[in-house]
Amino acid sequence: MTGLAPAKRPNQLFRNLTAKIASIPMILIALGIFLGGSLWTVVYSFTNSKLLPRATFVGFDQFERLWASSRWIISIQNLAIYGILSLIFSMVIGFLLAALMDQKIRFENTFRTIFLYPFALSFIVTGLVWQWILNPEFGVQGIVRSLGWESFTFDPLYNPDIVIYGILIAGLWQGTGLVMCLMLAGLRGIDEDIWKAARVDGIPMWRTYLFIVIPMMRPVFITTLVIIASGIVKVYDLVVAQTSGGPGNASEVPAKYVYDYMFQAQNLGQGFAASTMMLLTVAIIIIPWAYLEFGGKKRG
Amino acid sequence: MANISTLNTTAAGFDAVSDQVASGPRGRKPRRVVSGRNIMLYGTLFVAALYYLLPLYVMVVTSLKGMPEVRMGNIFAPPMEITFEPWVKAWAEACTGLNCDGLSRGFWNSVRILIPSVVVSIAVASVSGYSLANWRFKGSELFFSILIIGAFIPYQVMIYPVVIALRELGVYGTLTGLVIVHTIFGMPILTLLFRNYFASLPVELFKAARIDGAGFWQIYFRIMLPMALPIFVVAMILQVTGIWNDFLFGVVFTRPDVYPMTVQLNNIVNSVQGVKEYNVNMAATLLTGAVPLIVYFLSGRLFVRGIAAGAVKG
Amino acid sequence: ADLEVTHWWTSGGEAAAVAEFAKAFDATGNKWVDGAIAGGGSTARPIMISRITGGDPMGATQFNHGRQAQELVEAGLMRDLTDVAEKGNWKEVIKPASLLDSCTIDGRIYCVPVNIHSWQWLWLNNEAFEKAGVAVPKDWNEFVAAGPKLKEAGIHPLALGGQPWQANGLFDTLLLALGGKELHEKVYVEKDAEAAAGPEVAKIFEAAAQARELSIGTNVQDWNQATNMVITGKAAGQVMGDWAQGEFQIAGKVAGKDYSCLPGLGVSQYITTGGDAFYFPVLKDEEGSKAQDALAEVLVAPETQVAFNLKKGSLPIRGDVDLATANDCMKKGLEIVAQGNALTSTDQLLSPDSQSQKQDLMTEFFSSTSMTPEAAQERFAEIISSAD
Amino acid sequence: MNNSVSIRDLSLSFGAVKVLQNMNLEIRDGEFLVLLGSSGCGKSTLLNCIAGLLEPTDGQIFIKGRNVTWEEPKDRGIGMVFQSYALYPQMTVEKNLSFGLRVAKVPKEDIQRRIARAADILQIQPLLKRKPAELSGGQRQRVAIGRALVRDVDVFLFDEPLSNLDAKLRSELRVEIKRLHHSLKNTMIYVTHDQIEALTLADRIAIMKSGVIQQLDDPVTIYNRPVNLFVAGFIGSPSMNFLHGELVEEGGSTVFKTHGVSFSLEGYEAEGPLTPGRKVVLGVRPEHIHVDNHQAGAEMHDAVVDIEEPMGADNLLWLKHAGHTMSVRTGGAKRFAPGTKLQMSFDMSVASLFDAETEERI
Amino acid sequence: MNNSVSIRDLSLSFGAVKVLQNMNLEIRDGEFLVLLGSSGCGKSTLLNCIAGLLEPTDGQIFIKGRNVTWEEPKDRGIGMVFQSYALYPQMTVEKNLSFGLRVAKVPKEDIQRRIARAADILQIQPLLKRKPAELSGGQRQRVAIGRALVRDVDVFLFDEPLSNLDAKLRSELRVEIKRLHHSLKNTMIYVTHDQIEALTLADRIAIMKSGVIQQLDDPVTIYNRPVNLFVAGFIGSPSMNFLHGELVEEGGSTVFKTHGVSFSLEGYEAEGPLTPGRKVVLGVRPEHIHVDNHQAGAEMHDAVVDIEEPMGADNLLWLKHAGHTMSVRTGGAKRFAPGTKLQMSFDMSVASLFDAETEERI
Ligand SMILES: Nc1ncnc2c1ncn2[C@@H]1O[C@H](COP(=O)(O)OP(=O)(O)OP(=O)(O)O)[C@@H](O)[C@H]1O
Numbered sequence A: 001m002t003g004l005a006p007a008k009r010p011n012q013l014f015r016n017l018t019a020k021i022a023s024i025p026m027i028l029i030a031l032g033i034f035l036g037g038s039l040w041t042v043v044y045s046f047t048n049s050k051l052l053p054r055a056t057f058v059g060f061d062q063f064e065r066l067w068a069s070s071r072w073i074i075s076i077q078n079l080a081i082y083g084i085l086s087l088i089f090s091m092v093i094g095f096l097l098a099a100l101m102d103q104k105i106r107f108e109n110t111f112r113t114i115f116l117y118p119f120a121l122s123f124i125v126t127g128l129v130w131q132w133i134l135n136p137e138f139g140v141q142g143i144v145r146s147l148g149w150e151s152f153t154f155d156p157l158y159n160p161d162i163v164i165y166g167i168l169i170a171g172l173w174q175g176t177g178l179v180m181c182l183m184l185a186g187l188r189g190i191d192e193d194i195w196k197a198a199r200v201d202g203i204p205m206w207r208t209y210l211f212i213v214i215p216m217m218r219p220v221f222i223t224t225l226v227i228i229a230s231g232i233v234k235v236y237d238l239v240v241a242q243t244s245g246g247p248g249n250a251s252e253v254p255a256k257y258v259y260d261y262m263f264q265a266q267n268l269g270q271g272f273a274a275s276t277m278m279l280l281t282v283a284i285i286i287i288p289w290a291y292l293e294f295g296g297k298k299r300g
Numbered sequence B: 001m002a003n004i005s006t007l008n009t010t011a012a013g014f015d016a017v018s019d020q021v022a023s024g025p026r027g028r029k030p031r032r033v034v035s036g037r038n039i040m041l042y043g044t045l046f047v048a049a050l051y052y053l054l055p056l057y058v059m060v061v062t063s064l065k066g067m068p069e070v071r072m073g074n075i076f077a078p079p080m081e082i083t084f085e086p087w088v089k090a091w092a093e094a095c096t097g098l099n100c101d102g103l104s105r106g107f108w109n110s111v112r113i114l115i116p117s118v119v120v121s122i123a124v125a126s127v128s129g130y131s132l133a134n135w136r137f138k139g140s141e142l143f144f145s146i147l148i149i150g151a152f153i154p155y156q157v158m159i160y161p162v163v164i165a166l167r168e169l170g171v172y173g174t175l176t177g178l179v180i181v182h183t184i185f186g187m188p189i190l191t192l193l194f195r196n197y198f199a200s201l202p203v204e205l206f207k208a209a210r211i212d213g214a215g216f217w218q219i220y221f222r223i224m225l226p227m228a229l230p231i232f233v234v235a236m237i238l239q240v241t242g243i244w245n246d247f248l249f250g251v252v253f254t255r256p257d258v259y260p261m262t263v264q265l266n267n268i269v270n271s272v273q274g275v276k277e278y279n280v281n282m283a284a285t286l287l288t289g290a291v292p293l294i295v296y297f298l299s300g301r302l303f304v305r306g307i308a309a310g311a312v313k314g
Numbered sequence C: 001a002d003l004e005v006t007h008w009w010t011s012g013g014e015a016a017a018v019a020e021f022a023k024a025f026d027a028t029g030n031k032w033v034d035g036a037i038a039g040g041g042s043t044a045r046p047i048m049i050s051r052i053t054g055g056d057p058m059g060a061t062q063f064n065h066g067r068q069a070q071e072l073v074e075a076g077l078m079r080d081l082t083d084v085a086e087k088g089n090w091k092e093v094i095k096p097a098s099l100l101d102s103c104t105i106d107g108r109i110y111c112v113p114v115n116i117h118s119w120q121w122l123w124l125n126n127e128a129f130e131k132a133g134v135a136v137p138k139d140w141n142e143f144v145a146a147g148p149k150l151k152e153a154g155i156h157p158l159a160l161g162g163q164p165w166q167a168n169g170l171f172d173t174l175l176l177a178l179g180g181k182e183l184h185e186k187v188y189v190e191k192d193a194e195a196a197a198g199p200e201v202a203k204i205f206e207a208a209a210q211a212r213e214l215s216i217g218t219n220v221q222d223w224n225q226a227t228n229m230v231i232t233g234k235a236a237g238q239v240m241g242d243w244a245q246g247e248f249q250i251a252g253k254v255a256g257k258d259y260s261c262l263p264g265l266g267v268s269q270y271i272t273t274g275g276d277a278f279y280f281p282v283l284k285d286e287e288g289s290k291a292q293d294a295l296a297e298v299l300v301a302p303e304t305q306v307a308f309n310l311k312k313g314s315l316p317i318r319g320d321v322d323l324a325t326a327n328d329c330m331k332k333g334l335e336i337v338a339q340g341n342a343l344t345s346t347d348q349l350l351s352p353d354s355q356s357q358k359q360d361l362m363t364e365f366f367s368s369t370s371m372t373p374e375a376a377q378e379r380f381a382e383i384i385s386s387a388d
Numbered sequence D, E: 001m002n003n004s005v006s007i008r009d010l011s012l013s014f015g016a017v018k019v020l021q022n023m024n025l026e027i028r029d030g031e032f033l034v035l036l037g038s039s040g041c042g043k044s045t046l047l048n049c050i051a052g053l054l055e056p057t058d059g060q061i062f063i064k065g066r067n068v069t070w071e072e073p074k075d076r077g078i079g080m081v082f083q084s085y086a087l088y089p090q091m092t093v094e095k096n097l098s099f100g101l102r103v104a105k106v107p108k109e110d111i112q113r114r115i116a117r118a119a120d121i122l123q124i125q126p127l128l129k130r131k132p133a134e135l136s137g138g139q140r141q142r143v144a145i146g147r148a149l150v151r152d153v154d155v156f157l158f159d160e161p162l163s164n165l166d167a168k169l170r171s172e173l174r175v176e177i178k179r180l181h182h183s184l185k186n187t188m189i190y191v192t193h194d195q196i197e198a199l200t201l202a203d204r205i206a207i208m209k210s211g212v213i214q215q216l217d218d219p220v221t222i223y224n225r226p227v228n229l230f231v232a233g234f235i236g237s238p239s240m241n242f243l244h245g246e247l248v249e250e251g252g253s254t255v256f257k258t259h260g261v262s263f264s265l266e267g268y269e270a271e272g273p274l275t276p277g278r279k280v281v282l283g284v285r286p287e288h289i290h291v292d293n294h295q296a297g298a299e300m301h302d303a304v305v306d307i308e309e310p311m312g313a314d315n316l317l318w319l320k321h322a323g324h325t326m327s328v329r330t331g332g333a334k335r336f337a338p339g340t341k342l343q344m345s346f347d348m349s350v351a352s353l354f355d356a357e358t359e360e361r362i
């Protein structure tokens, strides 16, 4: 057997070639569109492109102007308020609903469908309906007033101070169903024995949820967080449909700033600068997470 | 049985001692149907359900009212006089610019866009997810991470680069181009779902198939696909609703003769002629949302199961 | 040949007007394929630009002429219409000449102006004033004075929609009407930051603050919803361009009887002329190009101009048409143009970018009383100083 | 009252499926009772009923003479240890042990004392600050036991506590549990489907099948005198050899005859009359078959080695004999190649005879 | 060439983790080789390397003398059976069996013939039309073996094929696999962590620890003459008793001394010199300790019963003796209550002695 010459290691590039070929669309999309597109955006954010991208570099001018713009500041503030509240509320409401659904209730399917159906509707539709319901003349305020409570005021969409909460109501209506679904799946995934152990230990239900079950659902919370967060950064349609950023610019959001500056103000450079800031924020939040979640550990 | 008799003797001795106790609680603990817990539980669920149903109710009710009633009455009141006029108008008569054929024009366009886009985007994403789960190669995780980060990029940011890319490919403005766009933007979340799902299947199946001599495609089509129904349902629902509801890509990347229904919806809703015709708007909205809503109502249960399989693990 | 025409004219009056173009164009043996996109220029423009830069252009598209399309022309994406223009002798017939100037780049003509719009109009519902027991105002100052009475009668004095350009337009109107031609030119033509920070502009901001006071409570977005408030008497007046006229007309209202219009807010005799124009992207096919030429001719043709502008409520671009059927308001406008009191609109004087910044400022200012006129003026001066 | 747990006429159905049927069971104070049965026979269900985690459809449960049928689990004086450990993953071992006590508002020092005691008994002091994820399987199991221990309960319930562990650890922990029982002297009810665990741990074993207890006896009786075919086949590994045949009158005494070969039944203690002609099943355990070992008076039969399975300490032979295959256990030292011819004899005094129809022992 | 599979200098790392280290292994034609080791020691990894499902970092693999290091799994002439069966859930048994053949475009009749043969050998004809979900665990396992069988391969690889089954079924299928090997005479490589399986099935056993083979020998040798402490402790259940002590010169011969008690080493076959003063570990299997059984010339020691574990066929006693606890196996018939005092003796001829430091056998 010693006479056998060792076979040569074949070229690694050609191993599992089919798999690599089949992954080409993914690679192209990841590199060409998402990475390439982002880089392109970043590069052009340093130019003074107007209607068409033009490689005339102007340094950080666009960024200086961006951060001097009160509209951008308002946008960022709005996104922060909307983002944090919508994260908290959709998690809390989604979890509460899921916990209620998990009590072996009757009509579970009906309730679940009711909570989930708004997810099938687009933000445009969502915005429209809630604009209608929150309309002070026809909507809730009008109804309450017509019932005799004349001083009742509930016009979130027309009050600059609270308009973002009006949008939040609609956003939660659309999105909590999915969160509930995810949470329910997570709850169902928890070992029955944990519940039994807690009952034998005499731990009340709410404590079991709070101190045992919720900490155990970390992966579900993370998945949910990513899904909600990715939606929040992109929030645009909802605002446009509900308020168009108004009243005034009280409900402006970064995505709308980007869009308006790119296409309406015809100042691509400014739009790109704003998107670069958004990208940067996303990257700061996401890259460490993605690294932990997908980069670090290997599958056994 | 022999043992039972011995058992009974011991039990009999015991019975004598505690006959009075034996008449105590027995069987299932009686429960009042209207307990405090149940009131809380169903009460909360009911209130929540109201909140979720209210907009749908408003939409339906409003769409069945005539314009005068809409202007006068309150939005929650049921229609005094049911009229299907708004529905007819929304479907067949509402105008956008010069075209006065309502939503009907966009419906088939939407179908024409929907089917290839859903099929292609799911096909590409499922193959990528399968490849990521079972055929790792150098860098595959990196590409995947980029994709996931891509899920966070606002679409608006990508419009320019995508326009340029499609122009260079020469498919801008064609249905092919639109299908590519939907595939691109559906990619991150779908790939994540498929990858997690395929990774949750036992690796041994994959190994067994390789030993049986099946290659990349054979394993995909003959082993993996038949097992992936739940996740395909989820992907399908996500894509059907996403693509059907899409406005931006439909309008930016196509020409008017294939504008989807949502463009018509936007036109009807935004072409204000005097007073907003809320009833027509609501009817149009319901008509446009009908397809995804039906898909949801029909496959909600599968959706939940698939979500559990694809999203929670990994 | 079939020619796809994109535009954002979807309100009642606008759509009726566009139909006139389509009818005339179809009569030439071609076919008008309508590509209306609702939601105004801000929704439609990105779509149009994407399509043009994406290499799948439409046959013709509406743009506010001015500086919006300049780069597209420079990039060689727009068709040179000089030949058609010479054939139709546009240089002669199009009045005022500034309209064609803004279509001209390096001596070549790239667009077809189709109407003249002016911003400086105050629209009033006569009935509303009757109800409030005040005479119908003759100018802005009277209007402001009538404010409290109107409010008492439960009528919003001034309707102002939520779209950003409306606030912006209101301000520019105030500036020209109350500040006069010199101020307008100093600020917007010469971009004189000092003037912008000066006392004259401060007065304008004071006036704007008054307007803000009067407009509080109009909870609508679209301009035509605001106009509708005036039509239905919920609001007494609106500062809006002449296109509002179309809405009154569609609603069957008669100028002078049901409603009044005050050009230059009744204070000044100047109006600015902007307007819509059609651009023709370069097409690859021969037939399409021919159809484009045909459309360009049709758009300028006297008959179409009359039919279109009557419906649209704007002024025709040629001085040589007979507008006997025109109503009261339109005639007032025509007179002003004929006197040569038409100025260039801010849309053409400022880049869209500067306009946007100004718009942002005005939206902020008009939407909340928390911003003082002084603070607003300071930022206004800044914008003017960096304007291009 | 010397019965710690009594089950009276307990029934439980899930919808139409009757899982437990009219069950009666008396468990003595301090007894170690093992519930043994194959998967799905209702062992966990019974245990959960006793713990109060499932509501019986009918019947009563007494613990320490108190009717607890409607009581909450925490008030029953029971502690439970689960197969999957069911430790609270984000709490340290100490927190895991004390959580129930803290909720019950037991004074701090008392908690400390009890934890110290449990940690001492189970030797988990060094682990108190760790989280479950940082423990090995055996350590987790110990913590799970500790959680029941700190609650000072009368009855311990174990639901297959060792089945997630590997063989070595299992045998170690088995001994520990046995030791624990010796020192605590609590009543313990232990569910398993591993017969070695049952045999080694139990004072009494209850063998269940489809929700019915088949036999309740001490391990030796169960092993040597199973009441029916099911119990006989279930207990013992490798399992009992069954020969189907009938009783025949031969030479004045009743013998067992199968495939033309007859076996004398001398030494068998029958419970009923051995009527000739009755179809029966003869059960002989592998270690009760002797090969090549001429015992006094033993009847010898020829057989051929089919397969030999060396298991270290002993060998398992699979013999072919008149149409049967039989397993035989021999000492580990002596080896038999396949094909070897040899002679075997049965030890009838520990064999079992069952009616072929009723499957009951005769 | 009579080596069926040869592994040369095989190494494999996952990132920084070295799972296999410079492994060499020659497997003879027709041999039944069992890879035995605790969880995570690299058994499956090695098997996957042989199958071509994992790429070695270094080294070569030969099957039937052919270097297959870089070949595709299907071209290596191997069949593999997995722990989780890995049957294709959506295909019938027949389709499962024929999948590989259909992929390889084997003619229809040929496929039919081969399936018939496999079904015959494994007795699964009645199952051919069913889907895996409709099969019991044992049937699934058989189908999984059938899938390797139809491919007519030289080498069968088994990765813990029985560990998902219950004890009873496991012992049945074990015999079946052994029979299969007897009739097919293929080379088989079998991974398990169950030592009973290893001992009963193997021609040779390779005991692995952290990616290194500790001992490669036939079962009897491994059981009776383990080369080091690890192997000694790993094999045998209950496991070998270890007594830590040292060699002392006493009365002219070297004896083993622990806790003041000395044991004569008479009968022990040492591999090296028994130098006095050396720290050693004495290993004695539970069945090699005799209690109350006065054997000729045996040295007797006093001990006390701590716990008794009856296991049916035999009893396991835990004895306390001079600071040690020792397990002893006795016949099932005789019972010892805890606390009983008795005498025990060691059978030194089958004991093992290890250096305390190197842990190697001496
Ligand atoms: N919630 C339930 N609904 C319906 N049937 C159930 C439910 N829980 C258990 N069963 C059924 O009751 C029977 C007994 O279940 P149980 O868990 O008590 O078995 P077991 O003896 O503990 O088995 P194992 O050894 O597998 O744990 C099974 O047939 C099972 O299918």
Ligand SMILES: Nc1ncnc2c1ncn2[C@@H]1O[C@H](COP(=O)(O)OP(=O)(O)OP(=O)(O)O)[C@@H](O)[C@H]1O
Pocket (backbone or CB within 6 Å): A298, A299, A300, E014, E017, E019, E037, E038, E039, E040, E041, E042, E043, E044, E045, E046, E193
């Ligand atoms: N893909 C992988 N990436 C990193 N480490 C791995 C991977 N696969 C296995 N390992 C590690 O390699 C070691 C050997 O794994 P292997 O599966 O061969 O063990 P095993 O002996 O088969 O164990 P078991 O009896 O549990 O199946 C383990 O420590 C495992 O953690």
Ligand SMILES: [Mg+2]
Pocket (backbone or CB within 6 Å): D043, D044, D045, D159
């Ligand atoms: Mg159980």
Ligand SMILES: [Mg+2]
Pocket (backbone or CB within 6 Å): E043, E044, E045, E159
């Ligand atoms: Mg393994």
